[in-house]
Amino acid sequence: MARKIDEDKIKRIKEATMKTIVDFGIESTTIAMIAKNADVSGGYLYRTYSGKQELINELFYEKVIALNNELAFLLSLNPTSIQPLLKTFIANRIVYFLNEPIASNFFYQLLHNDNFKLTGDLQQSVVNMMQKIKSIGIKSGEISEKITLFNLYFYILIYPVDYIHFKRKNIFESNVINTNDITSLTSTILNILKN
Amino acid sequence: MARKIDEDKIKRIKEATMKTIVDFGIESTTIAMIAKNADVSGGYLYRTYSGKQELINELFYEKVIALNNELAFLLSLNPTSIQPLLKTFIANRIVYFLNEPIASNFFYQLLHNDNFKLTGDLQQSVVNMMQKIKSIGIKSGEISEKITLFNLYFYILIYPVDYIHFKRKNIFESNVINTNDITSLTSTILNILKN
DNA sequence: AATATATGAATAAACATTCATTCATTTATT
DNA sequence: AATAAATGAATGAATGTTTATTCATATATT
Structure with missing residues (x-):
């Protein structure tokens, strides 16, 4: 096996998505903002989700x-x-x-x-x-x-x-x-x- | 005076903006979509409004x-x-x-x-x-x-x-x-x- | 002819998404 | 036990697309 999945990342992405949308509205929320708030790399999201x-x-x-x-x-x-x-x-x-x-x-x-x-x-x-x-x-x-x-x-x-x-x-x-x-x-x- | 303002254009822009947002949501509505639906040039909007x-x-x-x-x-x-x-x-x-x-x-x-x-x-x-x-x-x-x-x-x-x-x-x-x-x-x- | 309206191609910034690469961890081999 | 190989997680720079906005130009009106 390889490196363990950091389960916390997905949790952080979910929370960051909600928080960013609540703070800035769905219309101005970007993947970059979500990734930054979740302290996750920009591309990580696409491992679990097909997109925004x-x-x-x-x-x-x-x-x-x-x-x-x-x-x-x-x-x-x-x-x-x-x-x-x-x-x-x-x-x-x-x-x-x-x-x-x-x-x-x-x-x-x-x-x-x-x-x-x-x-x-x-x-x-x-x-x-x-x-x-x-x-x-x-x-x-x-x-x-x-x-x-x-x-x-x-x-x-x-x-x-x-x-x-x-x-x-x-x-x-x-x-x-x-x-x-x-x-x-x-x-x-x-x-x-x-x- | 010069060419008359086509007052109808602004009305059309307003209606197209509302319709586009109703149909696709505020998050996916673009200026291009609005202009097209209003049958107005892309830049026209900026004559009346400072932006989207x-x-x-x-x-x-x-x-x-x-x-x-x-x-x-x-x-x-x-x-x-x-x-x-x-x-x-x-x-x-x-x-x-x-x-x-x-x-x-x-x-x-x-x-x-x-x-x-x-x-x-x-x-x-x-x-x-x-x-x-x-x-x-x-x-x-x-x-x-x-x-x-x-x-x-x-x-x-x-x-x-x-x-x-x-x-x-x-x-x-x-x-x-x-x-x-x-x-x-x-x-x-x-x-x-x-x- | 003069002047303001209107156009839409051009621009530049922002964006979602991809992917080559790096890194951490496990498994196999000695 | 030490080391190497394999695996898949994670990164973030690069890519190509989409977007808002600008502006040189065309067009209509007086």
Whole structure:
């Protein structure tokens, strides 16, 4: 065998990619900047990724899949109420934002970039989970019949992320995101879904 | 005088810029693409704008200022209830989306790009308007005392835009945005603000 | 003819990507 | 145990492409 792979390099590349995009925007991030921030040679990236786009794609879908799995796990517990599911899911978003602000920010940026869309099977998985949540919520009386699957998707998966990140960059009162937001976001969403 | 300025060119450049960014993303949009789509020579742009960034900036802030003025106008009517104000504002967002999908989409993309932020005086203007809306809403009983200025800002200015655009690209039921969304969005937001 | 608009080829800088080379580590041979 | 050979990791200068921007020139208008 030859020299050992420095596993840390890939980790550093991922982190540097996210940080550079968060700091300068996807439009001005270059491979050279990423390599420099990761303290890795310019060409190293191409050993693992076929190029810049693939690297960014993989980082984004990694996170999308993690979110998908997280929700799937919460549903696998067969809850009879959506309140605890929603509260846990929102708490996780806030904890993630607090613990990994760069990754959280990176994900938020790409979430609104039309060039990144869900692939077919992930789409189907999300649709199935929303259907499951809807039937639980209707049975428990927490969700109005009028709520569409899109509404559920928007209020559970998109809205909390948006809220957190707009609060982060907001222009008003000094707004630190904290655990109080878990309760208020959860109750706001539950309230919306009831009507 | 000499040759007349073809005023239409600037309009075409603006439209081509928005369309190109909507179609390919800000990260892959080039001056050459914009010029081609606008049917204008490559260098023409530099007659009016100092460069690519300034062009995009100006387009974005034009829209931000228009939104600001729209809300300022609605407030200048000295309403005693926020319901009609909110309903009109949301209706305008939906009409804008339906009539000018490209411009609407362009604005939505940049709204979530951290490189585009409100300048000082626009910030102040927004803060003032939110304060005014809050005092009207509290007097009329439509807004809970607990609602922060950030909440108002988020639910009035950000949330409807996000909702419309996520519905546009959504993965569920065939979702055509239409005038029904005006009523449902308005009542959802009023409901949120009450609690 | 004078003057300002408009063009697009030319330029130079920035960029992603490649690849010859170096280097660290393991394995085989003595 | 010492040394050599083999392997594949890692580098970063070189390459060719893409890009924003400039500017000499052409064109239209008065």
